Amino acid sequence: MSHTIIVGIDGSDNAECALQWAITHAQKTSAEIRIVSAYTVPGVNMSQADIVYPADFDDAVKKTVEDIAEAAAATVTKAGVPVSTTIVPGDASGVMVEHSKNAALAVVGARGRGGFAGRLLGSVALAMPAHSQCPTVVVPSTWPTRVMPTTPLPIDDPVRTSDRPSAEADGRSRPDFSGEVVAAVDPFETDTPVLRAAAAQAAIYGVPLRLVGVTATHILSPEWMPSEEHLIRMYDEAAKAFTASADSLKGDFPDLEVRFSIFDAPATEVLVSATYTADLLVIGSRGRGGFVSTVLGSTSQGVLSHAVCPVRVVRVNRRQPGRRR
Known part of the structure; x- marks a missing residue:
């Protein structure tokens, strides 16, 4: 190569x-x-x-x-x-x-x-x-200076995370991914091109890898709202999948520290917010929805338009999805 x-x-x-x-x-x-x-x-x-x-x-x-x-x-x-x-x-x-x-x-x-x-x-x-x-x-046009928006996006705490609770974390107003490479991955897929590319990047830079996923229950039909029991089960399944993703990387990246955070919020807002602190964001070129002719997914376009840190875009073929649990 x-x-x-x-x-x-x-x-x-x-x-x-x-x-x-x-x-x-x-x-x-x-x-x-x-x-x-x-x-x-x-x-x-x-x-x-x-x-x-x-x-x-x-x-x-x-x-x-x-x-x-x-x-x-x-x-x-x-x-x-x-x-x-x-x-x-x-x-x-x-x-x-x-x-x-x-x-x-x-x-x-x-x-x-x-x-x-x-x-x-x-x-x-x-x-x-x-x-x-x-x-x-x-x-971004001002990098390495990180120019924050006048009104940063409001992002709730993750519904599941590998981070241990701490007094310092409790005092923050938003998740902090400083010193990390962040990978935007489907929380129910355990092996994707984005995951591998982000792991390689984090290993090169000697920093932790943060997996960020979105469950997207906020966009479900108002005629059917999941029960609390259903939400808990879904969040737990996503956390298990991310744990499996971290385990799948150990063979090729034995020294890489992998962390994860799962959010129930709009994907673009979560990922743009991640660029407020991350060293690098890694995303795929395609999303789940949209027309076949839309080569660059709407989430990817939204993130690239508003990111304040460098964003690495990995080509993802719709016909070759990642391995799902």
Whole structure:
């Protein structure tokens, strides 16, 4: 397998944030970095406007992109990481997707230079998790500074957790996943691509892995509300499944500490709230519901739009679900 990390560079501050994250990851994994930059020359409908670009306009655009890529490569070299650059004409999203075919990981910023100011995700950050042939890490525009929303999402305590009660925990207003890699997994599946990818990431960084699951009884039909006995049984079954998930990792990751928290709340709100403290969130590219044509699940899109820590998106094939209890 390739040990190359591709990084989309466009000269924006967010691209610099993505590059710094990629450098740190490459140092820990002995990977090399490939800087990928794309450029397009604006087209003009001559029937609508009498505009003629200078003959060397294409060369000037390309030279600007080359300078940006070379500066990024110099930063990588200074960090002691092997680096190469690729500069090609074309749409940035398409170019990154194409290069993901021969990469172990893609890293992009959540926002680039283009697009409308009000759009939460840039076009590349939206396209890569959905179509990339390798996992994609989307880095927030201010990382490593974690800019909290004006009104953080209110999240209740988990209904089940592996954490032991403590006076410090009782005094917190929300779950704290500081110093952990958080994996968003189905609480009733014991082995998934997301689980394995998150475990590998946590092992590389030498931090605990936190499994976060959502039971979603809050969206059940009001005509049928589960009894307290039913809820308790469901929560207990989810906790047993997460314990089995942790046990399944011991063979490949014997030194990895695995913790879990199970919530009964909207999935997007739980996962966005997790990014308030987690070092990294790992999610799947697909959800359970929605149309087959929706390549990136609605939960994944919501999380990527509002996350304040890096998010790693793992491709999940709908036809190959994880092993269920």
